[in-house]
Every structure is written in structure tokens, then in C-alpha cells.
Amino acid sequence: MNFPRALLTTAVLALTAASGAWAQGSDYPSKPVTLITPFAAGSGPDAVLRLVSDKLSRLWSQRVVVDNRPGGGGFIAIDQARRAAPDGYTLLQLDSEHIAALPHLYKSRNFVTLQHFDPVASLFRTPFFVAVGSESKWKTMGDLIAAAKANPEGIVYGSWGVGSPGHLGAQQLEALTGIRMRHAPYREVSQLYSNVGTGEVPWAFASIPSSQGIYKAGKLRYIAVAAPKRIPQMPDVPTMAEAGGPASLEVNSFVSLLAPKGVSAAVKAKINADVAKVIADPDIRARFDTFAFEPLAWSPEEIERNAEAKSKVYGELVRRGNISLD
DSSP states (O other): OOOOHHHHHHHHHHHHHHHHHHHHHHHOOSSOEEEEESSOTTSHHHHHHHHHHHHHHHHHTSOEEEEEOOOGGGHHHHHHHHTSOSSSSEEEEEEHHHHHTHHHHOGGGTOOHHHHEEEEEEEEEEEOEEEEETTOSOOSHHHHHHHHHHSTTTOEEEESSTTSHHHHHHHHHHHHHOOOOEEEEOSOHHHHHHHHHHTSSOEEEEOHHHHHHHHHTTOEEEEEESSSSOBTTBTTSOBTTTTTSOTTOOOEEEEEEEEETTOOHHHHHHHHHHHHHHHTSHHHHHHHHHHTOEEOOOOHHHHHHHHHHHHHHHHHHHHHHTOOOO
């Protein structure tokens, strides 16, 4: 059978391109990989990233280096990663708020995270609990909501910063229940939960790693988890609905790895598959359990879909609360 020369040439070029892409993915990585993170050393996301980097280093037989660049609302790490080539050798750890809330909070920057970065692999999702001091008279979410309704803008809640899940989660609670409260943002997470423990701040959303020290000291109680199901690590803590709060209120954050936009599909697929393999390692699963982190094995498309869903919610909350970090 005779093929037209042009058709044959096109087929050869397509096969060459496909084999080149496959080779690019199969050869990756052939040199050290850097993981940039906006989270401070010793934080929960940093601890997870270091475990993942160690496992990936062994799997890839290459050094995988964690580069902590905290501060600037995440932009110090983001700007560092943006300068890197889109070849998969520089990856950026971000949480869902860096991806989905940041564009709404910094309008003047005109920066949309997923216009500059491609999601490549998911790591984990963390739920948030409603924490009160151990001496608080509030035993349920119903108690907290009733107190806020009786004293509009008289109840203070704390968070670890404007635009954080703790802040936006409380904004969502207000929107769903019609209550109005005052926000007290903190620079130091440890100080926030110390003040919740003493009752200086009546309540705050909290993750297990951020509040476990104060909790284990007996100074905090969790009256609800903002999730549809109870958390295995805290089986006695009721869900938001069980505690008398709005059933639709879910407060969580997911953490992913991204690459400067333009990384090849083959490299992206290789990173995604290898990170999923590492996340399934029993050592990492055990560490996740101590933090109540839910392991995730999302595809890049799933990461983007979940980020878009959060962006819609966050955009509405930012507009409603007239929140800005510009």
C-alpha cells in the first residue's frame, strides 16, 4: 500500500514527538529537584514535605531539596518558583488558599495562581475544628451561635491571618447563620491558641498540628469539626451538624505540588504517579494520622477542579466581607 509522502511525513513527526515526550518523562529526574515552600520549617506542611522529599529522593536516586521561603503572603515562595524553568526540576508546595483565595485577596496584583502554575500532584487535606478554652461555657456550636446572636459583633474569634481558612471559615459561618462577629488576626499561631486557652479569645478554628500542644496541656476543647463526618483521630468530637451548627459548613485546606506553567505532560504524569506512590508509604500514612491529614491522590485535573470550587466560595466571602490584603 502506498501512502502520500505528506501523510507519511506527518505520521513520522507525530511518532517522533510522542517518543520524545515519553523519553522525557521516563528519564526524569536526571538531576536534583527543588521543592519550594511558603511554609516555615517545623510547620505541619513542611514536616510532610520533608518526608515526601526523602521518599522521592530514594525513589528517584536524586537529591530532593526543600527550600523554605515563608512570608509575604506566600509571594516570596511563589516569585522564586516563577523564575524557574518549566521542566519539573523546581516544584512549589501551596495550599488551596494560595491557589484559590490569594487572587481575590490581592486584587491589585492581578495575579491568578493557576495562570502561572500547573498542578502536578496532591499531598493531603486537613480538617479544621472549632476550638474553645477548656473553661468555656460553650459546649456545642448551638451555644456559640446563640451567644453571637444575642450579642451582635460582641463575640471575637481569632485566626492566623486575614484570608486564612480560619478567617474565611468564620466568615462562612456568619453568612450561613446570620450572626456577626469580630475578627482578631494573629501573627503567631502559638499565641492565638494560648489566648483561646485562657479565654482572652473565645474561639478559633484549629487544625490538630497547630493546636495540639495547648490541647494536650488541657487548655483547649474541640466542640465540633467542620466536616460532614467525624475524624478518626478525634472520634468523640461531633460534626458541625451534630453540634448544632450549619450542616453545609466545611472548613478544610488541601496542599499540592505545582510546577511553573508549561511542564511537559510526560513529566507531570511521572511526578503525579511517583508522589502518589510515596504518599501510600506506611511511614507517611502514620505521620499523616498523627496530624489528621487525609492523604490525597488527585490528578492535576482534580486539583484544578477542587481549587476552582474553593475559589468560587472564597470570592463570594471576600466580596461579602470586603476583605483585602492590597
